[in-house]
Amino acid sequence: MLSEHQQRMVALFDQHVGAELEGDLDTTMATMGENPHLNHVPTMAGGVGKDGVRAFYRDHLVGKFFPPDVEMVSISRTVGEDQVVDEFFISFTHTTTIDWLLPGVAPTGRSVEMAVAVIVGFKDGKISHEHIYWDQAGVLVQVGLLDPSGLPVTGAESARKVRDPTLPSRVY
Secondary structure (H helix, E strand, O other), X not given: OOOHHHHHHHHHHHHHHHHHHHOOHHHHHHOEEEEEEEEEOOOOEEEEXXXXXXXXXXXXXXXXXXXXXXXXXXXXXXXXXXXXXXXXXXXXXXXXXXXXXOOOOOOOOOEEEEXXXXXXXXXXXXXXXXXXXXXXXXXXXXXXXXXXXXXXXXXXXXXXXXXXXXXXXXXO
């Protein structure tokens, strides 16, 4: 059972993500603390400080999060005393520019499936930071920018295994 404090964190983060998806920059920023930071770890896209995070959200994320056919499925959520960790399975067709995920890469029209982990920190009742992780090599394989031959990488299979752990493991 979650404490009231934990329930407030979860509700605030859900509001934050909803506002990102709806294209509501002001509500997105209202969920953030005074000195937030955002780091999409594989690409280092994000921002530091209220102005830096706001500029990143405005120019690259809020309302531009994913192409219209995106599907997000929650895999797990872990709630601590000052952070929430969400694990998602996300699928979409790469039909639009996605600067935070594939900076400088024109739309390829290819399907992408990815597992994403988001670590959200809280301070003084607001979001203090987000650290977002995914398998960038797997995304690059799926959009045709990385040949997995001879490399210890996969494409959509690794994300599918997160969604369905009964799928067979890769044997080397």
